[in-house]
Amino acid sequence: MKRFLALCAILPGLGVFGTAGLGLVTTASGQTVVDGSMPKAPTPFVSSSLKALVSRAQDKHAAVRHLSVHETVEKKQVLCGEVSTDPASPPSEGSFMQFGALEGSDGPIVFEGRDIPAALDFREVNQWINYGADMEDLEEMGCAPEGSYRAYSDKLNKVLQHRKVDGLR
Template sequence: MKRSFALCIVLSGLCLVAMDHSATAQTMLDNSAEKASPFVKATLKALTTRFSGAHPKFRNLAVHTNSDKKQVVCGQVSLSNSKTPANESFLSFGASEDTEQPIVYEARTIPTALDSREANQWINHGADLEELEELGCVPEGSYRQYGDTLNKVLQDSKTNATR
């Protein structure tokens, strides 16, 4: 009886390991990862693990080196359940060899009116965009444009509140 119980425990453990290992497969929607370096593969695996419930799909991978001669990978990830996700479902991401976790930025339109209590949330949201710009993953000036838009909305909200 003890042997069969131990065998059940061992087999269930092996099944869990196999299930966990198969859950880290990446889905590439284009051929941008054909000759991916170990760093790129590790970045994709980290994102797949981070969003394991969504089965992420990747595209537009690009690799370059930064001023410190470290590899930087940029790309887009979709968390959509569709086999062919819509363009608007893709989030920009980037990672450098000297960072711990990839940075993922979800482009969200800033509402035309904001409560001042929401300002910190939107400022923090923009920090990911700033980091992606520093990595060279989004066009230069993206963060400034985001900040200008946010400041205008906050200024308009402040002006309307004083009327």
């Protein structure tokens, strides 16, 4: 009987039974939390969102940091943080991108925080507008500071207006 009780105490700690109802801290395969911000008892939504981030990485390795979980008014969970697919250990500071995931949605949204160039080729405009849409979604989820999308949009519009003026000359 003592052996059985010892096994019941040891096996869950080794992850033999997974996380089903045990509240164990586990990370997705190939994903590393580099700053200790993993929630103490990740929900299935948090675990599946982190796994989805890893599946988007070509080399199946992703480092995450600044993880936080909050609820919307509709009582849906939102996971926010930053992700890097830089294979270096530790990942370079500039390689981290903001991400957010909303419970019940398709998957995590990652904002590739690229600097807007001083001039854009006409064929690239839609791509830059789509990047902005990702920032808008993250702001609506509460994963980006309020006004982030507005700042991005204002900067993009300034570059696009400059393009129009140059095109007329």
